Amino acid sequence: xxxxxxxxxxxxxxKFGFSPAKGHSLDHHWFELQLSGLPPILTKVxxxxxxxGPKLEGMIARQLRVRxxxxxxxxxxxxxxxxxxxxxxxxxxxxxxxxxxxx
Amino acid sequence: MGACTTYVNALYANANRIFxxxxxxxxxxxxxxxxxxxxxxxxxxxxxxxxxxxxxxxxQLLPVSSERDRNLYIMSDALFSVYGDGxxxxxxREDYVTSLIEYYQLIEGRAHDVFTQALFQKLQRYLxxx
Numbered sequence: 001x002x003x004x005x006x007x008x009x010x011x012x013x014x015k016f017g018f019s020p021a022k023g024h025s026l027d028h029h030w031f032e033l034q035l036s037g038l039p040p041i042l043t044k045v046x047x048x049x050x051x052x053g054p055k056l057e058g059m060i061a062r063q064l065r066v067r068x069x070x071x072x073x074x075x076x077x078x079x080x081x082x083x084x085x086x087x088x089x090x091x092x093x094x095x096x097x098x099x100x101x102x103x
Numbered sequence: 104m105g106a107c108t109t110y111v112n113a114l115y116a117n118a119n120r121i122f123x124x125x126x127x128x129x130x131x132x133x134x135x136x137x138x139x140x141x142x143x144x145x146x147x148x149x150x151x152x153x154x155x156x157x158x159x160x161x162x163q164l165l166p167v168s169s170e171r172d173r174n175l176y177i178m179s180d181a182l183f184s185v186y187g188d189g190x191x192x193x194x195x196r197e198d199y200v201t202s203l204i205e206y207y208q209l210i211e212g213r214a215h216d217v218f219t220q221a222l223f224q225k226l227q228r229y230l231x232x233x
Contacts, residue, residue, distance in 0.1 A: 021209055026205050027201050027205065028201070028202060028205060030205065030209060032209070032213075034213075037218065038218060039210075039218045039219045039221075039222045040209075040210070040213050040219060042206065042209055042210075044185075044186070044202055044205075046186075046188050048175065048188050048189065048190075048198075049175060053172040053173060053175060054172065055170060055172035055175075055177055056172060056175070056177065056186075056188065059177065059179055059184075059186040062184045063184050063185075063186075094181075094184065097221065097222070097225060
């Protein structure tokens, strides 16, 4: 069952602690999450369609630094906020360019 | 103009596959090239380079991929994980460019720590204000 953009945005905001990215004029809906010791995680949720297709899911997953099945688990509530934060710190995909040490 | 033309000609000469200009982009100081380099069945690899929007320029070839998801066109890059989508390939590219500039502005405004500064420096190696 494809996800709707609002559904994904709601999960990112309410369950995973993302907030709308602000600071300048934006044409798109960007969300950000700042975890200590990491660059900001920024994702754009496309509103060009009523439903997000599998390839767009992959794009959003990549911006969230997880694989597509993990992203689906985030929206389907099988992955918790703590799980996601740990995943991003321990096994981000794609990995960060710089190796960061979390203390 | 001369340096860019030389560079583009060198790309043509060294290409193993066919390069084709995208639209009529050469006239406005914009050098968009599309090249099938990957052989991947689902995505077409190409590069963006030169002036991509008013006040913005790619100073290094940026590899991007174009693909379709049913009737939706998607352009994305693997370096910054930025994507754009639209009803046509051209609108997807336009949306991608807008997204890339937005991404630049977002990172620029948050480059207060060493982690984000490293990411911003990487971004600046490709995209610059003109």
